Amino acid sequence: MAHKKTIDVQAAVAIAAAEAIAAKTQGTFGVGGLMLDQHGNVLQSLHNNVIKDGLIFDPTAHGERQLIDWYYAERAKGRDLPEPQDITIVTSLDPCCMCSGAILAGGFNVVVAAPDKNAGINYDASATFPALPEPLRAQAEQSFSYPAILGTSLYSRASTGATPKSFFIGKTISEPTQALCSLVFEATSAEVMEMFNTDLPQELLKDPATLPADHYIVRALKQQYPDALTYRGKPHAPDAGLAPFLKQAMARDREHGGAGDAVALLDSFGNLLLCMPGRMTQSGIRSAFMETTRAYAQLRYKLMHGAAPARHEEIRHYLGHPKDGTFVFAKGPDGSAVSFMNLGAYGSTMEGPLPLKNPAQFQYVLPSLPEAELAAVCAAMPPLYRSVIRIRPTQVADHALVAALA
Incomplete structure (x- = not known):
């Protein structure tokens, strides 16, 4: 994975979508992402790992959070990686509050494919981030990108938020890739949430x-x-x-x-x-x-x-x-x-x-x-x-x- 280069938002989102499909196959939330340096080199790509082998593995194992911890772990080992402001995380789904907080805490940039009206930080699609505490909104406006999706279907949208980094030559997402990101998540969401309800009610606990x-x-x-x-x-x-x-x-x-x-x-x-x-x-x-x-x-x-x-x-x-x-x-x-x-x-x-x-x-x-x-x-x-x-x-x-x- 490490030698791949992508200087096109569409190509990057396609990698994220492939990771999301791998997540669906694993039986966890169908979300995937990757981390790029300032030249478009793919540093790492991975997917949601909340569920493994039909069991809750780690409720915090969302793609973006794992990528950020991977980044810090690599730096701790002495790997020469660019500063967070020169790194772009590309994700198949709008980051949740945990991942948004992690992205903002580190100072990373993010490019987002599919919306999440329920848990996404940009749930209202305004790219003004009223869900964030006031001091963090301006930072999100400068680092969270929602590229345009060309076409006429219900997936199409104009670009909002920050402009993706300058190394991206193509800055749009195709409708089929966008639809894939949305559908893979929707196909897994209810089923995975059900797994959190397999625990016993309090009165049966010992x-x-x-x-x-x-x-x-x-x-x-x-x-x-x-x-x-x-x-x-x-x-x-x-x-x-x-x-x-x-x-x-x-x-x-x-x-x-x-x-x-x-x-x-x-x-x-x-x-x-x-x-x-x-x-x-x-x-x-x-x-x-x-x-x-x-x-x-x-x-x-x-x-x-x-x-x-x-x-x-x-x-x-x-x-x-x-x-x-x-x-x-x-x-x-x-x-x-x-x-x-x-x-x-x-x-x-x-x-x-x-x-x-x-x-x-x-x-x-x-x-x-x-x-x-x-x-x-x-x-x-x-x-x-x-x-x-x-x-x-x-x-x-x-x-x-x-x-x-x-």
Whole structure:
């Protein structure tokens, strides 16, 4: 792949479409993308990997997010790559909030093929990005391109947003390629979303704290996070007992180049399963939340992959979907690109409506924005996030926990 060169938007989108078809074949969201340098060399191309072998692998494994982490990983190995402002990501589908936040946090350019009226950052097709917090809109207008689609079908459109980089000689997309990008995504969307609903309802979940210490599920949890199951609070009501675990991860987050954030995942019984720092020195988008949600999904995936149905059943009983538990952020969301990425990644983790009995699934200890401002950021997000998932971060109720972190 590395030696291919494309100086034509149409040719680049065709590569993204081929990746999207590969994703559909894998049984995951039919979205693909590639990363080009300032001369049109294809640095890397890949597709969505949310689902592998019929199991949730990583809810954050969207094409653009993976390309950006790949870029940072290559640079960390010493590879001489251009600066993000000289890099263009070409994607078959309008980036979701997570990927848009990641693109803006890094300062990359993006060329978009198909629209996504539900979760895309340009869901209203205005290219003014009202879904983004105010400070990020101008940056998006300068770096997000929606090339023209020539023709008369319902796929045709005039070009909007930024002008694609100057190395692109052809700057339009053909209708059939555009239709392919749209249809491959539409063909997979409902089916993949269904996979997020194969988890057991909360009333059927079993308490992992009742398992013996040498049980494979307990061992796997402690291997991932040695303090797993050592704290337990009331369900959905984290208290000051969680403070030492958050503080330890906050200190590690600072060591890893972060601003001292940490995210804990409590299950529906109030057990602490994970509490992780970010790894911002490794990649500018590996925030504490990204690390935590990915670690939990991949823990479940590893335990289920290749296992017998009886074992699948057992894992689903003891390790439920995080929507039945609580994510606790040390620091609440702010108006930054990384924070917007976290909100989007939280949406991708939930993938559907929050349980009515657990509306405060997303809690934070220390606020970074006044409550009304944070509510406004969430209310402006694309329809999937604001109307279906209904993202509403709330501050923890326990004053002692707030005092311990302040």
